[in-house]
Amino acid sequence: MELLRIDQLPVRLRPNIELTSEPSSSFIEANTEAVAFKEMRDHHVIPVFLKDNEPAISHCEFVEAVSQAAQDSFSFSDFPEPRIRVSHPVKGRVYEARHKKAQDLLQHEKTIYFERMAFMITIPGIQDEISGNLLELTVGGVKAFHLDNMNACKGSPEHFKVFIGFKNRVCTNLCVSTDGVKLDMKARSTEDLYLQTMELIAGFNPVSYVRNLATFTAYELEERQFAQIIGRCRLYQFLPKSLRNEIPELLINDTQVSRIAESFYEDQNFSRQNNGAIDLWRFFNLFTGANKQSYIDKFLERGVNGFEFTEQIRRSLDSSHPDFWYLS
Known part of the structure; x- marks a missing residue:
């Protein structure tokens, strides 16, 4: 098996690397829907802790913290747009529209956030191939607000899941193992998220993992x-x-x-x-x-x-x- 550039990390995107467009299939489907980062940032409200009305770490802040950690780990300037999927919408309305019927609500009178969110970011130029399938190094995370105690005060650690692994480009299937996943990440701030993500990325050996995957073909x-x-x-x-x-x-x-x-x-x-x-x-x-x-x-x-x-x-x-x- 020939490794392309994985064993040369950190890597800078070179001009001769041609990046094709993202595949159309989703990395997760179920009851999810796609959402753009800008849409989530500009139009989704941020849930708060009930007892002190302090904001939780938002989905956007989570994406930004993991993105920054990946960008710093792999030393490149322009980061690809994350692919984001959300589910379990929590809908609301502004106070002034509290007596309106649902069908009469104007767009600016509606509020929404999604209880659950998953995202994936492809690291440019870091690839390998198994059995004719192109694998791309990928970083991402999962956030589900129902895992946090939102009825308390802010201060308790919030729960996140972060991964680094490979995406099979032919089908967008995600290939991950315990070495590249932290399922119980707890953080009180975006700085915590950043540092723990950096630690996860530093401890992941992509060469070893791809070689393990390649043994399956035998x-x-x-x-x-x-x-x-x-x-x-x-x-x-x-x-x-x-x-x-x-x-x-x-x-x-x-x-x-x-x-x-x-x-x-x-x-x-x-x-x-x-x-x-x-x-x-x-x-x-x-x-x-x-x-x-x-x-x-x-x-x-x-x-x-x-x-x-x-x-x-x-x-x-x-x-x-x-x-x-x-x-x-």
Whole structure:
């Protein structure tokens, strides 16, 4: 496997690197909608803590803090526009319009913010390729206000999730592992967010992670093995708690398991081969593709779980983990 520029970090964008337009598919779908950063900054209100009316760290401040950390880490001047998805709108109205019917409200009388937000920023020029799929280094985060105690006073740490990983450009599937994700980031200020994001980026080894991903191409599941995994994934949801605690955790839901099974036959990029087998790189992308139907607040956890689950399958096929329940 030939690394393009990953092992030369930090990197400056060079004039000879051609950046093509972003793919049209979304990195997360479910019940989300796209929103521009300017729209969010100029028209979305900022929630406050109930007891002292102090503002929470806004979605825009979160995006800016992570963006600044990434920009400083990779040493380039112009940062790409973040791709932002939001869900769970909280609608309101200005005081003067409190007696109006909803259909009579004017645009300036409406207020809105979104409880949940996820964003992704592609780092220019830092790429690699696996099995013909272009991977681009990506930084981003998730914010869900329902994880914070908004009924208290400002001062308690607010909760964030930040990641650095790779985006598969052919499908915008996000490839992340525990080394590149912080699911329990707590911060009281944007300075905290910036410093913790810098620390996460500094501790991530993109070369090692891409090499781990590339090993998936060397392992195959026969159709009967794939069918057994899918069947046991369905059983997992209904196992007694005592038995489930002894089995590697599976976070995706039954609908997403069905999507993986459907995509095994029909996915344009990652379906089975002519002999019915599927390599683990394709399997992993079926998993991350199904994860795009997760709600924002579960998206990163399930993405990490997809990598760990595929890695456990690889070890089982390699006979270093023979008691893997899904294949035993």
